[in-house]
Amino acid sequence: MRTFRDHMESSLYDPERGFYPTRTQTADFYTAPELHPASGAVLSDKIAALLTRVRGARPGVGLSLVEAGCGDGTLACQVARGLREKHPALADGLRFVLVERTRKDLTVAVRKLTAFGLPVDACTGVDRLPRFTGLLYSNELIDAFPAHLLQKKDDGVLEVYVDESGLETLGGLSRPELAAEAAAAASTLAEGERHGVSLEARAWLREAAAHLESGFLLTVDYGKRFAPGAPNPPRAYRRHQIVPALSSEPGTKDLTVPADFESLIAEGARAGLSLESYQSLSTFLIEGGIDAWLSAAAGDAAALYRERARIKTLVHPEGMGETFKVLLQRKSL
């Protein structure tokens, strides 16, 4: 018997059978950059504006651009293309660092990004980064962190455990750090409701903040600012559908727990990160000029429809537009 957190860890990252090491890109879900390059292009412009601010505040200091959880480098290449084409002066002298725990993807990402002629470094975790000045961004990383799972039962809140055959049972809290969450969840959850707690997301943020000398941390993810102990159940995706059985057949489906932006903002404040902005993906993309991509779409009627539908999915409230958020935090500027 192991905690749901440990089950999620091996289900997603076991080197032989885990979902990510064996994933076929886009077979089970699309991330925003996999859906359409427009989101990467808008992000690239935003990154250029933010790095220009860092350069203004820290003249003469070499700047790094870090993507954490870069997967196979799809987004990194969109960002690099945007910087090369629209912000060449900034791109020159910029060091790109890719961080990815799935080694097979990291190798592919480095190979793809090298084609853009920027110096590229790579590592498997933010704890391995040198201290840097610049910007660290991530897309759909936080919701892929293994999380503890709490469930309301009778008057109390217990933790979910999973046995060898994928059967779930409830037991006591495995970690003292879960006690405060459990106490809050006791008064907010209804019987049987669940609350995922990503201690890893908080530890990751502390680590990322410690390595950032000065600059920005930009996080794009599925989630919201949850009230303490509010329902926040994990989801399992297979072939673009939500599947009801969470814990059976490990490695065959993507498990995610929505990012808790409230705890990222609070943890960030403790780690020296000031809140610069928090907005929906839709607002972020519209402010960044995604409309231009809609009018630039070309091709025959079918291709045009497909192209526009994909861009609209990025901004539409029932697509990714309101369910995804963009958090920008600032350090020492």
Ligand SMILES: C[S@@+](CC[C@H](N)C(=O)[O-])C[C@H]1O[C@@H](n2cnc3c(N)ncnc32)[C@H](O)[C@@H]1O
């Ligand atoms: C949902 S994918 C997103 C990939 C890419 N950012 C995109 O938008 O297409 C999440 C990625 O984060 C990676 N990952 C998970 N935990 C990580 C960690 N602690 N450090 C670095 N990468 C991690 C996974 O291996 C996976 O490639």
